[in-house]
Amino acid sequence: MKIRRVPVLLATLVALASSACAASDPRRPEAGSGTPAEPTDTPSAAAGTEVASAAPRLAVTHDGGVSVVDARTGEVLAEEALEGYLRVSPAGDGRHALVSTTGGWEVLDLGSWTDEHGDHGHHWTSTPGLTGARFEAAEPGHVVAHDGLTTLFDDGTGTITSFDTTALGSDGPEVTTTSTEEAHHGVAVRLANGNLLTTDGDEESRSGVRLLGPSGVVMAQTDACPGVHGEAFAQDVAVLGCEDGAVVVDGREITKVTSPDPYGRIGNQAGSEVSPILLGDYKTDPDAELERPTRVSLIDTRTGTLRLVDLGTSYSFRSLGRGPDGEALVLGTDGALHVLDERTGAVERRIDVVGRWKEPLDWQQPRPTLHVVGTTAYVTEPRRDRLHVVDLDRGRVTSTLDLPHTPDEVVANAG
Template identity: 60%
Template sequence: MTTLSRYGGAALTVVAATFAAACGGTTEADTTAADTPETTTSAAASEVATAQPRLALTYDGGVLVVEEEELTVVDDFALDGFNRLSPAGDGRHVLISTEGGFRVLDTGSWTEAHGDHGHHYTGAPTLTDLTFAAEKPGHVVPHAGVTALFDDGTGRIDVFDPADLASATDLPDLDSRALPEAHHGVAVPMPDGGMLVTLGDSEDRTGVALLDENGTEITRTEQCPGVHGETVAADGVVAFGCEDGMVIFRDGTFTKAPVPDPYGRIGNQAGSEDSPVVLGDYKTDPDAELERPERVALVDTRTASVRLVDLGTSYTFRSLGRGPAGEALVLGTDGNLHVIDPDSGEIVRRIEVLEPWTEPDEWQAPRPALEVRGDTAFVTDPATDSLYAVDVTSGEIRSAELPHTPNEISGVA
């Protein structure tokens, strides 16, 4: 375990401003807000006895909204381009990274807390006209009650309260910050109003900095070459993937978790608030155009140690998830859902879900994808245009055919 220096390099200068997106003409973001409120709210929402959560799935030319329990298609929205999905953070909306920014999809199903219970509502899904403007929309990170949007094209970070999306007639107020250099990065809001942001430019990414609520740098690490992706583990720990391991942020301090290989890239991560161990992919060939790894990394954030687990099969960046008790889940190209004990690294169970498949050469091309919601692991199968729901505990599987070939899948959070 290596504890990193509190200070290093030139301090990051960040320009911060609070924008009222509801006020006409105040920001670039609000220029894309809807002018027709009737198209931006779920019509005729009704209270129902139990929660009826929904999923969003992209296909070439649109987005499907699917009911989780019955696996029925609730609605189908046409939308051109290669679209990506992220939970907005309010348990209702999904943000679609598309041309012009992050467009708001209302899944039309949500729960409102009321003391010791909740009230559940459903209505018609809506692909709203609300778009958070971005030149090149990147990572979306809900954390500490707010959601951060990263624009890779400009280095701008927009932070908003996802609860404000419920009004749906205008975009929420934005707290926006501009990093010195645009890059493919990520920002994680902190409970005290501060923020963790990646360091980099168009050529290179080197580490992570902690900013206070005013955008002033407090500390940084530049020991995370090629920094990519983030996740949150137990006790509020935040982890970032590097080309030589992982950087862990705990209690104001950065710590490096090294790997045994000179190049050991952990570029995609899956964390769980029920586990101090982070699941990550693991690649060792810096020159490969397409590496098909067969090992995954389990990073213990308490000790900054890395355990490598050999699956005996390859997987992709859409194969990682966490189970209801923090189990590490990996969807292999052998068609199995591999269930791993995160503490011991033992593969405790393999659930056969799909026929064996091969990762496509292009990363944008459809391939089986994993999305875990509570006790259920949802798996897409582009080969058969199917969606599977796997009970992680019992292994029971439900399935349904889809009207289009699925690509990305997301729930709400």
């Protein structure tokens, strides 16, 4: 595995005008070439305006583009047109999001952030919108922000790109690129100590997990994770899902946690910085066109044990989240947000949020989606073109925002 460290401006390239023009601009350097384009005057570089309080904002994808919305008032602050099926992920710095689109990840500035100064913070806003910067990819896949680093995985080539998260809005982070031996639907995360955790597989199958040192030397590995998919951290311990359980990566030690069923797939996870227990989905029918499970999994990374909890309602892969104290959150098709004690599996309360819904067969079709920031949960309701704001401390919906488009994926910041 070859590793390159390349100083670039914001990404593997920066668009010279709009992202649409950049797609055919012959002056644009090849991804990873180390030749940065000229700087542009983007929202990320513009000076902000200090405001009296935090201004939380939302990035909401829809058919035809992405909107930036004021999370308090519902005012649409920016509309960006983008083609293709769009996905959105937090960049990890509390200000930017990465939008997966044709040809790579576009950098979206939400235009609000807070500079912390010990016992207080200074709140800032600026004009939101696409910055013109993008990370090129044949098939942009998973985005992982952890330990102050952001790592991108290109399913089409196996290329892994990582950079200092806090440098995203500056003159340009140093980008580290490497690649897996074969392209596959994978995930990777660069750690603060320079190590790289990555999946291993090919277009036909994937079952490997590797921990590589800064020079690319294999420090630990396993091939005992069939269908490896997804990643999340329980405190500082990584967990990756398998079709028969999960693997836990703690330091240089990789431990297999086996499902109680021969096929017990965990493919989507939600971790917490304050809890050693990971929340995951759980499916048992390998032949189902679409399985609608009612059980979730709780993996204790300290003991390597797995607990199953039956909610009595199904959910989707966009239903999992974590509360500020590590509580497990699951948005059910019964319309309620189920709050679980992750240590015991007990359902502590149900918060009614949306109407009853059914998961569509096509995974790219909108369905109610959960995104959590601190003590606030944001839940979309595509059937009504709405988004609900839930106060987790008070256990109720505090506001409902009407949206101009049918929402698909959503990412929020704290402002």
